[in-house]
Amino acid sequence: MLSETALEILKARYLRAGETPDEMFRRVAKAVSMGELLYHPPQFAEKWEEKFYTVMKNLEFLPNSPTLMNAGTELGQLAACFVLPVEDSVEEIFNSVKLMAIIQKSGGGTGFSFSHLRPEGDIVKLTNGIASGPVSFMRVFDCATDSIKQGGKRRGANMGVLSIHHPDVKKFITCKRDKKSFQNFNISVAATDEFFEKVKSNGEIELKNPRDGKVWKRVKAKDLFDLIAESAWDSGDPGILYIDEINRKNPTPDLGRIEATNPCGEVPLLPYEECNLGSINLAKVVKNGQIDWKKLEELVEIGIRFLDNVIDVNRYPAKEIExxxxxxxxxxxxxxxxAELLINMKIPYNSNEALELAEKLMSFINKKAFETSVKLAEEKGSFPNIEKSIYKGKKVRNATRTSIAPTGTISMIAGTTPSIEPLFAIAYVKKILENRATVQIDPFFLKYAGNTLSEEQLREILKTGSIQKIPGIPEDVKRIFITALDIPPEWHIKMQAAFQKHTDNSVSKTVNLPYNVTVEDVKKVFWLGYQLKLKGITVFRYGSKEGVIEFGIENLEIEKLIKSKACSCQL
Structure with missing residues (x-):
């Protein structure tokens, strides 16, 4: 059953003219099942069409937004994630800008490493001029994205990456500190093991010009680390890519070194690579407080086949990407x-029991995904580059199978909590049209704890979003309904690590931090991510960016505001 929120989202962004949600699921299922016709007779495709349709209609599995939007349409571009090269010439840079525009027009997001661009102040021999550097060229990409609304339905999104060893790394680290620039970019520093070890030993690292490999300067690693932490504390950017860990897990090392990810960081990709994403709704695999492992296995098998078919039916924006x-x-x-699964099973998010369950779940999903990919390879053939991969001599259909995406919009359609994130707040004030304030109570609190809050309790909760210090609420309810800002940072990181351990690609997760944390706390987060072998990490300190979610607003007339059942994943 689709919620009112889900219906509004579908009407605004996904449904074709005159189309119902049921017809949308049918359109997508039919289009994706056409991939079977390359290998099997029509009745086989019809069988899988029904399976694809059923899991989507039941909100048990949903693919990424471009697939829901574009499958079965003339546009036909179904992938969400792309990484494009940015090489060191004006011609190559603007070729990438053009391809980015084509991809974003179709609803895809793009990632770039700017590490190959010569630094600001370097010589340009052809014109006898001076190079403006990577941050300057990032503005070109940012402005182009500003002019394009993804698929005419959502704003463009980019990931900008720069190596910690680039001479312009300080300028890159601080390029979003004004909180106005690069609004269409998430940015991350590609930090090496050498960098972290030099931070530990208080040593220096070399900053090299990528044009000729010459050392431009040596800097204290600790100074750069401090600057990264200060900027992340202040503005939420940059994040860190643990780039050596990413490449230790690169499934196709003979094809090159990975230098960038998609906009949210869940898929490290080589230049011109793309990835199709989809997510299983874990809230649908719980029965009477227990996980239905057989149902989960079926959903994995269907999901892997669905996503593999997308590769064959997709219309690609460029031959190199295809x-x-x-x-x-x-x-x-x-x-x-x-988070909804944990609430249903009465397990606190920040508990060893939750970490163990996370590992058990993702280990199971990853294992079944690999087994399904092997079966598909026997049925349809291995991926062509397998001899240049870590699977040389084996039969595997897909170089990677699993990834944890943010699921911001599709989780709202599914009516569940986003990705592996905890609840953000039990109640909060949200500004909507014409800056009108509305009080929103988390729908999962209403669903599992009931509409039990008094007006006085609600007024207190709105100060912080948390119920932990509110009198009159049972302790067992407080334990289960713990929010992102209640959870100590190390538990966010441990949870990300639990999922990362059993995920081929990467895990997109935000380490939410309260307003009063220090820069030292941010440093500890980045260190723990390195120690626990994450592939990337992002922090967000509440209040470091302006937003539509607010706590602690004075003089609220609660009784006059709307108690909406909008999903917590709207955050």
């Missing part, structure tokens, strides 16, 4: 509804 997509056949099956 060659990489069909050469490696990377896909990313993930999850949403983890």
């Amino acid at each position: 060659l990489m997509a069909k050469g490696n056949r990377k896909i990313g099956l993930g999850v949403m509804g983890f």
